Amino acid sequence: MSKKTVGQLLKDYGYVTEEQIQVALEVKKIRDKLLGEILIELSFVSPREIALVVAKQSGKPYIDLNEHPPSLDALKLFDRSIAKQLEIIPLENRPDRLIVAVADPFNINTLDILKRKAGKDIEIFVADKETIFKNIEINYFLLERPIDEEIAKIVSKAVRTGNQTEIPYLLELIINSAIISRATDIHISPEDIGTHVFYRVDGILRHFYVFPKEMHSVITSRVKIMSGMDIAEQRLPQDGSMTHTFFDEFFDIRISTIPTVYGEGMVMRVLSKNVSLFNMDGLGFEKPTQHRLEKQLSRPHGILLVTGPTGSGKTTTLYASLRKINSLQRKVLTAEDPIEYKFPFIKQTQVNEKAGYTFARAMRAFLRQDPDVILLGEMRDEETSEMAMRAAITGHLVLSTLHTNDAVTAIPRLLEMNIKDYMIASGVGGILAQRLVRKVCIFCRREETITGAKLLGMGIPEEMLARNGISFDSDVKYMRGQGCEMCKNTGYSGRGVISEFLEIDDVIGDLIVTGASPLKIFTTAVERGMIPILESGLIKMMNGVTTPEEILRVAL
DSSP, rough: SSSHHHHHHHHHHSSOOOOHHHHHHHHHHHHOOOOOHHHTTTTSHHHHHHHHHHHHHHOOOOOOTTHHHHOOOHTTTTTTTHHHHHHHEEEEESSSSSEEESSOOOOOOHHHHHHHTSEEEEEEEOHHHHHHHHHHHHHHHHSSSSSHHHHHHHHHHHHHHHOOOTTTHHHHHHHHHHHTEEEEEEEEEOOOOOOOOEEEEEEEEEEEEEGGGGGGGHHHHHHHHHHTOTTHHHHHHHHHEEEEEEETTEEEEEEEEEEEEEEEEEEEEEESSSSOOOOGGGGGOOHHHHHHHHHHHTTTEEEEEEEEETTTTHHHHHHHHHHSSSSSTOOEEEESSSEEEEEEEEEEOOBBTTTTOOOHHHHHHHSSSSSSEEEOOOSSHHHHHHHHHHHHTTTOOOEEEOSSSSTTTTTHHHHHHHHOOOHHHHEEEEEEEEEEEEOOTTEEEEEEEEHHHHHHHTTTOHHHHHHHHOOOOOOEEEEEEOOOOOGGTTSSSEEEEEEEEEOOOOHHHHHTTTTOHHHHHHHHHHTTTOOHHHHHHHHHHHTSSSSSHHHHHOOO
């Protein structure tokens, strides 16, 4: 391995600046810790980024264990103590080789031990030590006490004896199972002959469990008690929230109920308080799009808007954007709902509608705090939008979100909120629209071919295919997951971003002021280099990230 220090390597790869290293060295004088640990504590860098540096140095691929959990068959090859001692987690046991995630790919002794114990070749992936240890604790616990079996026992006992005293434990298991499955939402859906539990995983609803309908009211009552809702009210929709702990990680659970024909339908949104610290380079933007985005973040003033539906990764992009802003030289204030990740040197506040602390009120307070950069979780109303626009025009950089389908339609949305066209043209620097597409599972992917004619028939415009060198008769290679234990036989694991970035320069600004149609603005933007969101998906498909069906599901 290179003799460079961790700090030097992180700087070389652009994950930290010299100024951040100097601050960390100052902190090191009062904290007896390694420089890398202090950089993580200060949120200048994440464990994931340190692992990425190690992976690049070693020539081994990095793997995100949150997207690629280990198979049970592989876990059984090593006991928990050996896995912790070696700082490894076995991922997949194939006939010809064992796939393993390691914290230190340079440790020859570890690799020798793995090969001797497995009796076959070892394929190495690199992951950060923190995530490896977390996965060891969770997955070896589940190996001994599988959640599905625990749930089946409770349901069987309730059916057999009518005893429902274990409902609190059942609810805990349902939430834990959702977290392990990387679900963003839990749907508890009453039907005629039973209650069904669905999880939304990678944006898709999947059926997991079914319970006798007699258990439904007990389950919903338990959730209501825990989330501060009225247990007696079943005729009106209600909202509530609670906190859940799973292996020392904290989760906010937002609950919503509605009355239905067969009982109260319930949706539980799972929000981790331990959101990963994302780097812009790791989100998957096309290089031209990322360049334009970073150009906006370096500006002293203007508005950068991120648009897309709920669950499209807008908050993740905003957090990655904040890391591109030097908070040691620029004062950054945020108004969020909720605060999902805490940053040092950034003053974060959480809106509270009941207390009267709205986004608009936060904006008024922020302008008296001498800010350079303001992040607003959402531009929800006319007052907030107008204040954000005035802040942008008077020398502040403002980051915020809007709910629109694409970048161009954010303009008529702002006009609907009574923002003057000339203010949009002069105040908004750029609009990023994004979606999340499921990524092909790296463990069961196989190369396939599709023709240009078929892509054209699926709705991808001919000029878009031509820009990417695809003709009617072309054969286009892409990857498709065949389905395996690692991806729960879906062929997909994890999600990545597809996007388009509308840069509002003088030409686009003139079109806005003269009342040009969204179509005219869109075509002009494409002529000036904007990559449309559908084309972003096509590029991802050609690069083996996703499939044709997935980009059409999300982008059309």
